[in-house]
Amino acid sequence: xxxxxxxxxxxxxxxxxxxxxxxxxxxxxxxxxxxxxxxxxxxxxxxxxxxxxxxxxxxxxxxxxxxxxxxxxxxxxxxxxxxxxxxxxxxxxxxxxxxxxxxxxxxxxxxxxxxxxxxxxxxxxxxxxxxxxxxxxxxxxxxxxxxxxxxxxxxxxxxxxxxxxxxxxxxxxxxxxxxxxxxxxxxxxxxxxxxxxxxxxxxxxxxxxxxxxxxxxxxxxxxxxxxxxxxxxxxxxxxxxxxxxxxxxxxxxxxxxxxxxxxxxxxxxxxxxxxxxxxxxxxxxxxxxxxxxxxxxxxxxxxxxxxxx
Amino acid sequence: xxxxxxxxxxxxxxxxxxxxxxxxxxxxxxxxxxxxxxxxxxxxxxxxxxxxxxxxxxxxxxxxxxxxxxxxxxxxxxxxxxxxxxxxxxxxxxxxxxxxxxxxxxxxxxxxxxxxxxxxxxxxxxxxxxxxxxxxxxxxxxxxxxxxxxxxxxxxxxxxxxxxxxxxxxxxxxxxxxxxxxxxxxxxxxxxxxxxxxxxxxxxxxxxxxxxxxxxxxxxxxxxxxxxxxxxxxxxxxxxxxxxxxxxxxxxxxxxxxxxxxxxxxxxxxxxxxxxxxxxxxxxxxxxxxxxxxxxxxx
Amino acid sequence: xxxxxxxxxxxxxxxxxxxxxxxxxxxxxxxxxxxxxxxxxxxxxxxxxxxxxxxxxxxxxxxxxxxxxxxxxxxxxxxxxxxxxxxxxxxxxxxxxxxxxxxxxxxxxxxxxxxxxxxxxxxxxxxxxxxxxxxxxxxxxxxxxxxxxxxxxxxxxxxxxxxxxxxxxxxxxxxxxxxxxxxxxxxxxxxxxxxxxxxxxxxxxxxxxxxxxxxxxxxxxxxxxxxxxxxxxxxxxxxxxxxxxxxxxxxxxxxxxxxxxxxxxxxxxxxxxxxxxxxxxxxxxxxxxxxxxxxxxxxxxxxxxxx
Numbered sequence: 001x002x003x004x005x006x007x008x009x010x011x012x013x014x015x016x017x018x019x020x021x022x023x024x025x026x027x028x029x030x031x032x033x034x035x036x037x038x039x040x041x042x043x044x045x046x047x048x049x050x051x052x053x054x055x056x057x058x059x060x061x062x063x064x065x066x067x068x069x070x071x072x073x074x075x076x077x078x079x080x081x082x083x084x085x086x087x088x089x090x091x092x093x094x095x096x097x098x099x100x101x102x103x104x105x106x107x108x109x110x111x112x113x114x115x116x117x118x119x120x121x122x123x124x125x126x127x128x129x130x131x132x133x134x135x136x137x138x139x140x141x142x143x144x145x146x147x148x149x150x151x152x153x154x155x156x157x158x159x160x161x162x163x164x165x166x167x168x169x170x171x172x173x174x175x176x177x178x179x180x181x182x183x184x185x186x187x188x189x190x191x192x193x194x195x196x197x198x199x200x201x202x203x204x205x206x207x208x209x210x211x212x213x214x215x216x217x218x219x220x221x222x223x224x225x226x227x228x229x230x231x232x233x234x235x236x237x238x239x240x241x242x243x244x245x246x247x248x249x250x251x252x253x254x255x256x257x258x259x260x261x262x263x264x265x266x267x268x269x270x271x272x273x274x275x276x277x278x279x280x281x282x283x284x285x286x287x288x289x290x291x292x293x294x295x296x297x298x299x300x301x302x303x304x305x306x307x308x309x
Numbered sequence: 310x311x312x313x314x315x316x317x318x319x320x321x322x323x324x325x326x327x328x329x330x331x332x333x334x335x336x337x338x339x340x341x342x343x344x345x346x347x348x349x350x351x352x353x354x355x356x357x358x359x360x361x362x363x364x365x366x367x368x369x370x371x372x373x374x375x376x377x378x379x380x381x382x383x384x385x386x387x388x389x390x391x392x393x394x395x396x397x398x399x400x401x402x403x404x405x406x407x408x409x410x411x412x413x414x415x416x417x418x419x420x421x422x423x424x425x426x427x428x429x430x431x432x433x434x435x436x437x438x439x440x441x442x443x444x445x446x447x448x449x450x451x452x453x454x455x456x457x458x459x460x461x462x463x464x465x466x467x468x469x470x471x472x473x474x475x476x477x478x479x480x481x482x483x484x485x486x487x488x489x490x491x492x493x494x495x496x497x498x499x500x501x502x503x504x505x506x507x508x509x510x511x512x513x514x515x516x517x518x519x520x521x522x523x524x525x526x527x528x529x530x531x532x533x534x535x536x537x538x539x540x541x542x543x544x545x546x547x548x549x550x551x552x553x554x555x556x557x558x559x560x561x562x563x564x565x566x567x568x569x570x571x572x573x574x575x576x577x578x579x580x581x582x583x584x585x586x587x588x589x590x591x592x593x594x595x596x597x598x599x600x601x602x603x604x605x606x607x608x
Numbered sequence: 609x610x611x612x613x614x615x616x617x618x619x620x621x622x623x624x625x626x627x628x629x630x631x632x633x634x635x636x637x638x639x640x641x642x643x644x645x646x647x648x649x650x651x652x653x654x655x656x657x658x659x660x661x662x663x664x665x666x667x668x669x670x671x672x673x674x675x676x677x678x679x680x681x682x683x684x685x686x687x688x689x690x691x692x693x694x695x696x697x698x699x700x701x702x703x704x705x706x707x708x709x710x711x712x713x714x715x716x717x718x719x720x721x722x723x724x725x726x727x728x729x730x731x732x733x734x735x736x737x738x739x740x741x742x743x744x745x746x747x748x749x750x751x752x753x754x755x756x757x758x759x760x761x762x763x764x765x766x767x768x769x770x771x772x773x774x775x776x777x778x779x780x781x782x783x784x785x786x787x788x789x790x791x792x793x794x795x796x797x798x799x800x801x802x803x804x805x806x807x808x809x810x811x812x813x814x815x816x817x818x819x820x821x822x823x824x825x826x827x828x829x830x831x832x833x834x835x836x837x838x839x840x841x842x843x844x845x846x847x848x849x850x851x852x853x854x855x856x857x858x859x860x861x862x863x864x865x866x867x868x869x870x871x872x873x874x875x876x877x878x879x880x881x882x883x884x885x886x887x888x889x890x891x892x893x894x895x896x897x898x899x900x901x902x903x904x905x906x907x908x909x910x911x912x913x914x915x
Contacts, residue, residue, distance in 0.1 A: 264320030
């Protein structure tokens with residue numbers, strides 16, 4: 001009986017050893033798992049042909065509330081590299097990501113790479129950073145550089161590829177930045193006010209000179225009070241802001257209620273359309289890359305705010 | 310900080326407070342029955358059990374309209390309730406165990422469906438789970454109509470079946486011998502409860518709804534020994550909680566409305582527990598002391 | 609096997625006195641009809657000796673108000689009632705007597721359909737199919753309900769009228785009148801607007817009786833009407849029961865007390881999972897039957913299978 005077990009174990013060892021050898025000998029593309037759609041897009045751009053990128057969250061998923069399933073944990077554990085946003089964006093996945101780091105997995109977190117002096121803080125709690133860093137294109141360039149640096153460290157053979165693609169991507173981001181600035185310039189300064197369902201757009205406002213108002217705090221888990229609603233409605237009516245915006249990852253009810261409240265004040269505010277906030281668009285909409293999404297956002301914002309102006 | 314007067318004229322305040330009052334009235338009314346039936350935890354179960362219905366309806370129809378989601382929530386809430394009642398009837402499992410079993414099964418199933426929905430390459434699933442978490446301040450006019458209709462139906466049913474409900478809750482078996490079918494009564498009462506909960510879900514959300522089903526009724530029970538008075542008082546306390554909660558949330562910023570309502574309702578419970586004549590803690594203490602004193606004198 | 613003999617012995621014992629007792633096996637079913645006529649005449653003579661029997665009895669006793677055939681009830685495989693056959697004749701004060709766990713309460717509840725049965729047929733008023741179900745009034749054990757319920761005494765008694773009203777209809781003033789009358793009858797009129805929680809055990813029992821009376825039924829099924837009741841109330845209730853009987857109605861009550869059963873009732877069903885004996889008090893309530901009913905071993909549990 002004992003012998004049998006020993007033999008079985010031996011076979012198992014040999015087999016597993018063989019398979020291990022196999023993977024070592026034939027290094028297919030490295031597997032990278034990114035949490036949000038923005039990060040997946042970033043990695044995709046940096047590691048074309050070198051990385052096999054999987055995004056954990058699909059389009060439209062709210063990363064503040066996303067909980068990792070067993071399949072996700074499996075995916076994360078079998079990834080060569082894990083790319084996360086950090087800064088508490090993946091609020092409900094904290095434990096899973098923490099244990100990945102503890103177990104020595106290769107985790108790249110934007111949180112570690114960004115200059116904290118450039119980060120915005122939560123208005124109420126100064127200890128908390130605002131995690132929506134992708135809304136500032138220059139900050140996103142920093143993020144790209146950081147990710148590239150880490151990738152080079154972790155995968156030395158690919159260094160040239162990464163560097164090359166980073167340069168390309170940075171240029172594309174520059175173009176995007178220019179495009180945004182041109183479009184924003186179409187709006188008179190006093191009309192640069194962005195009202196949305198939650199405070200995701202602070203970085204955007206900071207970078208491009210918008211006053212940003214969110215109904216909820218920077219996380220979607222908090223609930224707006226009636227007082228917040230009234231205050232915001234007053235603000236919109238007073239400033240005669242043309243449009244308010246729905247976000248893809250938040251139900252439109254809140255903004256609809258806000259619109260009704262503003263309308264009751266005798267000012268006709270329209271809903272300017274959907275902005276992508278915590279996730280990129282889906283393939284169907286054609287806005288499934290960071291650049292396309294951001295272009296769509298700025299077009300939506302500028303068009304709705306300026307019309308009738 | 311806004312003046313009270315200007316607040317009364319404010320659109321948002323009017324809509325939200327009206328909705329909160331309606332929700333309070335409804336949950337106070339139905340809560341009286343749940344509390345007396347000792348089934349107040351049903352609120353918790355049904356509100357959690359609503360999740361799979363919400364997600365399923367979305368997966369099947371692709372619609373995220375309030376009406377469609379409410380329909381799904383009601384269906385799965387009802388299914389869960391009947392399963393709980395079925396388990397008690399046909400097995401030796403007690404109400405609370407059956408409830409825990411069904412609640413966790415349904416909620417778990419809902420989470421599975423939700424995860425599945427999130428994996429779809431479709432950005433429209435966003436915010437499905439928020440349906441059961443409620444957002445009082447985002448109440449719309451259309452919500453008010455739904456609440457008004459649901460409330461009127463529930464009130465009409467209560468008035469119509471007042472005698473049966475009273476008999477059934479007090480002495481189920483005796484009601485059965487009088488040929489009032491317990492199954493029909495179970496269906497009636499649970500359908501009423503589920504409706505009330507689903508209506509309230511939009512306002513205060515899954516966790517607070519169970520509190521709203523218990524608090525006004527428990528407070529009202531302390532003050533009266535008549536079912537009719539209790540039901541009226543409970544609805545009243547529920548409505549007032551809705552009003553005061555909205556007021557508090559409106560006069561300042563950063564106080565969410567749903568939780569504010571529940572805090573007010575809980576305050577009513579605490580006051581009632583302490584000060585109600587006859588059943589209140591203070592009154593009972595006082596009576597006991599008096600009894601001890603007279604006893605000592607005589608002894 | 610042992611118990612089988614017991615049952616056989618019982619049957620012979622009872623049958624020799626010509627009683628209408630069915631012990632349930634196909635074995636005897638044929639012979640019962642044969643004994644019917646002789647048993648009738650016997651009951652007549654024996655019943656006349658019993659106290660408190662109205663003169664009408666001679667005609668009434670022919671009819672059964674409740675016939676139970678082959679009734680078996682089990683909770684989780686343990687039989688609580690095993691193959692019970694029982695006829696309750698009209699106009700009697702019937703005591704169901706037996707030790708704890710004999711299935712007395714279950715007998716009443718399963719007859720009313722409150723407890724699911726494995727087998728058995730139950731017929732109320734078999735000779736009068738038109739009779740509505742409201743003609744049966746049930747008095748549950750008083751601890752079976754939550755007395756903390758917000759209701760007054762009158763509210764509860766009024767519930768006795770609900771069966772007559774049916775769904776949705778409200779109690780009318782005559783229903784209130786009847787309810788008040790019944791409260792008067794049980795001596796609880798002064799308490800009519802009292803919250804039911806404030807009542808003593810005896811008062812609660814009286815309220816339940818008043819509620820049953822308000823049904824103005826022909827058959828009363830009572831589960832331990834004397835439980836938790838003081839001596840004075842007990843006598844008052846006995847008076848009430850006799851009153852009901854005097855109107856030609858039937859009372860079946862679960863009873864506990866071997867001392868008083870003879871005094872209060874005139875018909876007895878001795879039950880211990882099976883019916884040990886059933887018949888007029890004078891003939892059925894004897895030492896032998898009581899011993900069989902109350903002995904420690906529970907014959908029916910295993911014995912039933914030997915049939």
